[in-house]
Amino acid sequence: MTNRLSWFIIFWLIAVFAFLYAPIISVVVYSFNASKLVTVWGGWSVKWYGALANDRQIIDAAILSLEIAAISSTLATILGTIAGYVLVRFPKFLGRTAFSGMVSAPLVMPEVITGLSMLLLFISMEQLIGWPQGRGFTTVIIAHVTFTLSYVAVVMRSRFLVLDLSLEEAAQDLGARPLKVFFVITLPIVLPAIISGWLLGFTISLDDLVISSFTNGPGTSTLPMVVFSKVRLGLDPKINALATIIIAIVAIGVIIATVHIRRLERQRQRDEQMAMRAIAAQA
Amino acid sequence: MAATDIVRASRLPASGWLESLLSRLGISGRTLVIAIPFLWLLLYFFLPFLIVLKVSLAFIAIAQPPYTHYDAAGNFVLNIGDSYGRLVKDALYIKAYLNSLMVAAISTLLCLFIGYPFAYGMARCHRSVRNILLMLVILPFWTSFLIRVYAWIGLLKNNGLINEFLMWLGLIDSPIGMMNTNFAVYLGIVYSYLPFMILPLYANLEKMDMSLIEAATDLGCKPLKAFFLITVPLSFPGIVAGSMLVFIPAVGEYVIPELLGGPSSLMIGRILWGEFFSNRDWPTASAVAIAILLALVVPLMFYQKYQDKEMAKES
Numbered sequence: 001m002t003n004r005l006s007w008f009i010i011f012w013l014i015a016v017f018a019f020l021y022a023p024i025i026s027v028v029v030y031s032f033n034a035s036k037l038v039t040v041w042g043g044w045s046v047k048w049y050g051a052l053a054n055d056r057q058i059i060d061a062a063i064l065s066l067e068i069a070a071i072s073s074t075l076a077t078i079l080g081t082i083a084g085y086v087l088v089r090f091p092k093f094l095g096r097t098a099f100s101g102m103v104s105a106p107l108v109m110p111e112v113i114t115g116l117s118m119l120l121l122f123i124s125m126e127q128l129i130g131w132p133q134g135r136g137f138t139t140v141i142i143a144h145v146t147f148t149l150s151y152v153a154v155v156m157r158s159r160f161l162v163l164d165l166s167l168e169e170a171a172q173d174l175g176a177r178p179l180k181v182f183f184v185i186t187l188p189i190v191l192p193a194i195i196s197g198w199l200l201g202f203t204i205s206l207d208d209l210v211i212s213s214f215t216n217g218p219g220t221s222t223l224p225m226v227v228f229s230k231v232r233l234g235l236d237p238k239i240n241a242l243a244t245i246i247i248a249i250v251a252i253g254v255i256i257a258t259v260h261i262r263r264l265e266r267q268r269q270r271d272e273q274m275a276m277r278a279i280a281a282q283a
Numbered sequence: 284m285a286a287t288d289i290v291r292a293s294r295l296p297a298s299g300w301l302e303s304l305l306s307r308l309g310i311s312g313r314t315l316v317i318a319i320p321f322l323w324l325l326l327y328f329f330l331p332f333l334i335v336l337k338v339s340l341a342f343i344a345i346a347q348p349p350y351t352h353y354d355a356a357g358n359f360v361l362n363i364g365d366s367y368g369r370l371v372k373d374a375l376y377i378k379a380y381l382n383s384l385m386v387a388a389i390s391t392l393l394c395l396f397i398g399y400p401f402a403y404g405m406a407r408c409h410r411s412v413r414n415i416l417l418m419l420v421i422l423p424f425w426t427s428f429l430i431r432v433y434a435w436i437g438l439l440k441n442n443g444l445i446n447e448f449l450m451w452l453g454l455i456d457s458p459i460g461m462m463n464t465n466f467a468v469y470l471g472i473v474y475s476y477l478p479f480m481i482l483p484l485y486a487n488l489e490k491m492d493m494s495l496i497e498a499a500t501d502l503g504c505k506p507l508k509a510f511f512l513i514t515v516p517l518s519f520p521g522i523v524a525g526s527m528l529v530f531i532p533a534v535g536e537y538v539i540p541e542l543l544g545g546p547s548s549l550m551i552g553r554i555l556w557g558e559f560f561s562n563r564d565w566p567t568a569s570a571v572a573i574a575i576l577l578a579l580v581v582p583l584m585f586y587q588k589y590q591d592k593e594m595a596k597e598s
Contacts, residue, residue, distance in 0.1 A: 242430075
């Protein structure tokens with residue numbers, strides 16, 4: 001590679017990172033602005049955080065969104081882990097192509113289509129079997145599970161693809177039944193991936209505006225819906241404060257999770273090596 | 284550790300009852316494992332599309348829900364004329380439809396031009412730096428999408444940061460109108476979807492066999508020529524994956540044109556939203572959804588094919 005090309009690449013890396021982070025940094029800085037006009041600097045202040053803490057509408061919506069995200073992400077992690085496992089371990093079954101299509105399509109499907117179609121399904125179901133009654137908490141959760149399970153499935157699929165089969169085979173040779181092998185051997189090994197899948201599902205559910213808008217009912221305004229209705233009217237320093245809190249939590253969360261998952265994985269590798277050495281010593 | 288796990292496992296009473304119950308019902312564990320996610324997706328992902336198709340053939344009605352399949356005389360009719368007829372006859376829909384495809388295509392190309400050198404640079408960095416850079420690319424993706432779009436309002440407004448900065452530099456005298464323009468929509472889409480382009484490109488370029496490039500340069504090939512003759516064609520699967528991940532959702536984008544675009548930024552996702560929420564015309568909203576899906580069938584198949592190929596390669 002010529003020197004000129006690598007200088008270009010370094011410049012490009014810096015420029016793109018600046019592009020990615022400049023807007024986020026500007027939101028954070030202006031959340032500490034004393035002036036009510038979001039773009040005019042009036043000195044440092046934390047008063048918008050106080051105003052945010054007293055805004056019942058935002059607080060209630062945030063609690064609701066966290067509940068929805070926790071429940072739907074947990075269900076999506078269970079279903080997505082099974083889906084990822086099926087995609088890797090069962091190369092042939094009736095409808096496999098359809099299945100893998102349905103697992104990956106929600107990742108790219110425009111949200112307005114997913115939202116509209118789920119709402120129409122809920123309404124048709126209510127007409128036919130009387131469930132779910134009306135729209136609200138339950139329907140939003142079902143919708144969130146359906147589109148976040150794809151994200152979990154993709155994470156889990158790539159984990160199962162590189163999973164060493166020998167441990168499971170050893171357990172099976174020693175007489176463990178398939179279900180037991182899965183829960184006692186496979187699951188603990190892929191636990192770090194399951195945690196990242198859950199976190200991904202959680203943040204995606206927490207962030208969803210469009211699908212929730214279609215599938216919600218009266219009284220279930222999620223946080224993105226409240227934020228969107230405020231943002232539509234223009235800039236609001238309280239939203240900057242809220243954004244800063246979210247960014248701080250996410251940044252800290254991602255860093256802790258990354259470090260922790262790496263440690264879990266190293267621990268696992270060390271354990272496996274020790275076991276291998278023990279087996280070698282016996283033989 | 285692994286050995287003790289196995290010993291512990293044999294002592295657990297675990298799941299024997301479940302297996303015996305299943306075998307009594309004549310369902311193998313394998314079938315059950317496949318059936319759980321399969322049925323969920325059939326019911327909640329596939330079936331809804333058929334219902335959208337059904338509703339797109341209905342009449343508007345003043346009822347709850349606001350559509351009916353029966354005409355004034357009470358006969359069951361598949362009503363193609365109202366919803367689809369409106370899409371074809373009204374120039375607004377066609378314009379929005381074509382505009383969405385164009386905006387999505389141009390944004391995809393912009394993401395590719397910005398993302399490719401970036402992913403290439405990341406993949407050529409030292410291993411330890413690479414993981415940090417990767418985390419920095421993923422981090423904005425974890426923070427709220429809505430807030431990242433909101434951030435641009437503060438930057439693009441007439442009295443926003445960019446205009447203030449340019450005026451302070453003395454480059455411009457009066458603010459440039461950037462907010463509520465098509466420019467803002469492109470910017471918002473490129474900004475929001477760039478990580479989706481970078482990640483598959485990076486995953487591909489990182490695995491690339493560098494000895495091929497070395498061989499080419501050893502044989503007298505210029506680096507830039509080697510890049511276009513070897514690196515770019517080899518990274519084609521990454522280019523397809525990234526492009527589909529940007530293009531497909533961008534066609535139906537609602538939030539970005541709604542917040543950053545002006546009244547002239549017609550996009551089909553916005554039309555669908557308006558028909559559904561403002562006009563309460565569910566048949567037309569459904570017909571718009573079907574029309575978007577028709578445009579996305581081929582890109583979706585491309586995307587699916589790539590996914591399967593990647594999986595086959597890895598296993």
